[in-house]
Amino acid sequence: MLKPIAAHGRTATVPAVDLRRIHHVELWVGNARQAAYFYRKCFGFDQVAYLGPETGNHDRASYCLRQGEIFLVLTSPLSHLSPLNVWLSCHGDGVRDLAFEVGDATDAFAGAVARGAIPVAGPHDVEAADGAVRRAAVRTYGDTIHSFIERGDYEGFLPGYALDTVRGGNVGVHCIDHVVGNVDHDRMQYWCDFYAQVFDFSQFVSYDDKDICTDYTALRSKVMADRERNIKLPINEPAPGKLKSQIQEYLDFNLTAGVQHIALRTDDIIETISHLRANGAEFLDVPDSYYEAIWKRVGRIDQDPDRIRDLRILVDRDDNGYLLQLFTRPLQDRPTLFLEVIQRCGSDSFGKGNFQALFEAIEREQIRRGNV
Numbered sequence: 083m084l085k086p087i088a089a090h091g092r093t094a095t096v097p098a099v100d101l102r103r104i105h106h107v108e109l110w111v112g113n114a115r116q117a118a119y120f121y122r123k124c125f126g127f128d129q130v131a132y133l134g135p136e137t138g139n140h141d142r143a144s145y146c147l148r149q150g151e152i153f154l155v156l157t158s159p160l161s162h163l164s165p166l167n168v169w170l171s172c173h174g175d176g177v178r179d180l181a182f183e184v185g186d187a188t189d190a191f192a193g194a195v196a197r198g199a200i201p202v203a204g205p206h207d208v209e210a211a212d213g214a215v216r217r218a219a220v221r222t223y224g225d226t227i228h229s230f231i232e233r234g235d236y237e238g239f240l241p242g243y244a245l246d247t248v249r250g251g252n253v254g255v256h257c258i259d260h261v262v263g264n265v266d267h268d269r270m271q272y273w274c275d276f277y278a279q280v281f282d283f284s285q286f287v288s289y290d291d292k293d294i295c296t297d298y299t300a301l302r303s304k305v306m307a308d309r310e311r312n313i314k315l316p317i318n319e320p321a322p323g324k325l326k327s328q329i330q331e332y333l334d335f336n337l338t339a340g341v342q343h344i345a346l347r348t349d350d351i352i353e354t355i356s357h358l359r360a361n362g363a364e365f366l367d368v369p370d371s372y373y374e375a376i377w378k379r380v381g382r383i384d385q386d387p388d389r390i391r392d393l394r395i396l397v398d399r400d401d402n403g404y405l406l407q408l409f410t411r412p413l414q415d416r417p418t419l420f421l422e423v424i425q426r427c428g429s430d431s432f433g434k435g436n437f438q439a440l441f442e443a444i445e446r447e448q449i450r451r452g453n454v
């Protein structure tokens with residue numbers, strides 16, 4: 083159970099936790115230099131900032147990558163003494179920090195902790211010659227954290243980083259649409275309550291195991307979102323089936339809860355997926371049979387249906403419109419983190435009609451890995 087706010091005796095003066103946007107997503111990886119090359123060459127990110135020994139930071143190297151409003155940070159430890167090694171040993175490459183920009187990091191931290199979040203780092207200034215930002219951080223599911231970043235009038239990426247421009251070949255993704263967490267069996271509601279209580283999120287939509295199951299495995303999912311619905315965080319848990327759920331496979335390899343996928347939005351998915359396929363990005367297989375039934379289900383769309391089929395893009399429709407999406411295979415050898423590319427054409431849902439096809443595709447790969 084989350085601690086009720088009253089237990090902290092601060093009900094009258096609990097400050098607001100005012101999240102403005104996702105500031106960046108930080109991944110801890112085994113070899114940040116090579117990972118940065120992969121995200122540049124394959125996914126089209128520009129390398130825009132760097133922190134490491136050359137900038138006076140001797141315990142880690144961090145590469146900041148940007149495409150549109152998406153900022154990814156890839157960080158590796160430089161020494162066997164670094165605490166990052168323990169994290170990497172447990173989880174492999176993955177998301178450490180889903181960092182939010184806030185108006186006031188001190189208030190955001192105090193408000194989040196008063197509402198039951200576990201502190202990671204109290205409010206502190208990070209300073210360099212070109213200015214300062216104020217940061218703090220709290221824990222969320224697994225070994226994942228949320229940093230709060232108060233930028234003030236700071237104009238760079240973050241203090242301590244040097245400008246480092248290496249172009250990546252834009253593929254057209256421009257913002258983070260949603261970030262999905264996988265949590266342990268029967269913990270989905272706990273973490274939904276956490277986001278409701280700590281960040282004042284509300285439930286956007288939910289899917290139960292009848293929506294997302296094959297003959298063998300199943301999952302449940304709820305989508306939590308902030309008031310403006312700018313930050314959308316779906317949370318999955320495994321549901322019982324004849325065989326191991328794909329969510330359980332993730333949990334087994336990640337050892338605990340964590341970020342399952344980051345969805346990147348594009349305004350032209352045909353262009354984006356064409357670029358990505360040419361760059362060698364690997365996607366989940368979508369069977370021919372998917373396109374035999376799809377047009378009856380979703381009706382007319384503005385894009386060329388033959389191109390959609392040839393690029394193996396998934397389509398779904400809801401009351402407000404339709405969406406186009408596709409999922410990469412895991413980005414590392416452990417079957418954990420992957421990316422989604424999504425184009426929204428009126429729809430603000432998450433491709434419920436595709437869950438079945440997606441789930442079956444993931445399950446085929448899971449069987450190939452022998453993890454069932």
Ligand code: FE2
Nearest residue numbers: 262345422432
């Ligand atoms: Fe997604």
